[in-house]
Amino acid sequence: MSKAIAKTGVVRAMGAMSGTSLDGVDVAVVETDGLSIHGFGPSRYHPYSEAERSTLRAALGLWHGPEVIAATGVVDAAHEAALAGFEEVDLVGFHGQTLAHAPRLQGTLQVGDGSRLAAALNLPVVWDFRSDDVRLGGEGAPLAPFFHFACAKYIKASGPICFLNLGGVGNLTYVDPRFDSPEAAGALLAFDTGPANAPINDLMQTRLGQPFDKDGRIASKGVVETGALELFLAEPYFTKMPPKSLDRNDFAEMIDLVGELSDADATATLTAMCAASVAQGMEHCPEPPSVVLVTGGGRHNPVLMQMLEVSLDCPVKQIEEVGLDGDMLEAQAFAYLAVRVARGLATSAPGTTGVGACVGGGVVSMPDR
Template sequence: MNSAIRQGGVLRALGAMSGTSLDGVDAAVVETDGHLITGFGEHGYRGYSNDERRILRAGLGVWTGEPVELAGDVVDVAHYELLSGFKDVDIVGFHGQTLAHEPRGRGTLQVGDGAGLAAALKRPVVWDFRSDDVRMGGEGAPLAPFFHFACAKWIGAKEPLCFLNLGGVGNLTYVDPGFDRPEEVGALLAFDTGPANAPVNDLLQARLGLEMDRDGEIARGGDVEEGALELFLAEPYFARMPPKSLDRNDFAEMIRLVGELGDSDAAATLTGMAAAAVVQGLEHCPRPPARVLVTGGGRLNPVLMEMLRVGLDCLVDPVEEVGLDGDMLEAQAFAYLAVRVARGLPTSCPGTTGVRALVGGGVVSFSGT
């Protein structure tokens, strides 16, 4: 790793994210010194084919063996095809694909060969962001909060606010922009709220062969089954104090709760569960946020957004309202975190993952080293 990366100054960092929704790979450039964001650069997307998505689904919840190897091959090829098209990049943040996540059990598993990608791209690659945090007693997730803190500074926020990512799983970051650094006690609180898009996606894939409930069209025609919602909110996870995190399939029984409902009622109920989990989660915030900024695919579902606006006593807006890109925020996060890792700065703290001490997780590889 060259001295320019280790030293101060602004770098053009390229981040990549393949999330639990299994739709594809996002990639985006962030200009940063690891503290402040100075600008956002170009971005791109590479969708997974149906065959690739099938291979990735087969690897979910699996820790070893052929399904993991095949999933890793898909992730490596997709990322190289996308990332090789970016020019004038100093460093790459490569999250890989989470297949399994048990921070209190077997650990966490993100497939993807960061060293091989570094050799292929001829760029330093930071990867395996979560393992050190888990080894230190943390949840290993969520990891975007330090970036969210930088985003709050970038938009000039003065009051506490929340960033809500609604991907396959929902996660929330409470930010108090009155602090100078994200690792200060009280600056951040982060945790997974509960399942978000994954149960709806899985239900519609199984029943109708659809990837998602586009624009909430199916849920809009149904009613929430209140009994199923009450059973869902009785799950012990919601009573646990944060930080806390989930695996994509931790709430797989949600599908069974709506198993006898029609398609529209089932989709409405699963969407209602995702919103109710967020409403419940905000009760853990140290102070009521002035605003909730929503990122991830869930912000494009008007039914889910309306449920959040009804349930929360604050403004609820997509992040585009403050000039951010909700499709690319997670990829941008790993660009930002890559610079922090390379410069020895922390990427998680007790308030974000529950880790015992500040951790700058991640492996840095250059030309395959």
């Protein structure tokens, strides 16, 4: 018999995240009451095989059809394997895999069946986090900012800081921890800065048969093509006021801009585009932050980190320097958000997704029906 979700007190939630970099599933446990972080538990990384990655890649940008069905099967099986074996867990936050995101048009699509996962794990599963936000006029992304606010409190930040996640797409959260709650006007501002690892990964895969530019080795040998960089920064997205969000493939033409360049120059230019889009985004911060804490796979790229350090007017640090886990932060975020959904708390606000009022998204599936 499965246990009900406690309505108060600290619980152990397990979050799972499969990002647009298509590398694998991150799983992490967080101890929280849905307001504060009380501790962090074990974590695990479950990589996709190349065959699974190819199946997911074939479904990117699609809303239905056999490719989407195949991708759903991959996501469900991978998450069942990744989430198995954790002990003393009360509920699960299951993000699923984003295949398409067009909030003002078709909506947003994250594949994966939370009810199937609830039955397999015999645990309550919170999933479909983004749809309610989109239905109510929000961008549906980014959703980690409420967790970032809790993290800023956890590390005892005294003034504004930024969290920069460099996954397939880059997103920035400006947090002012002087406010009491993330719902407060002015506490959070969040938006997608632009493409991050996705175009670099795609170029590596297409040209060299490699999943990513490990340690920035290819980019470090190249020269940035400034003409292509200027064309990229002329895109209207960068002058649009936040909140705003992107689909993984919104800037697919970046590959065309570097199509005539050598492997090294093309990779260096795509890396510079990521850094430049972050620098543009920083101009939207209400106050200069004391630090930018970088999370996600991009922080492992020393070329990208150096470009950020040169182009930003404040210190840039890997998030590990303040005692947080940059590989697991998004999985932890959906563990935290799952508790908020289960307890009827908001998961997004006007300053994070542009939704008209604070909203708590998500569907709760119980193993016993």
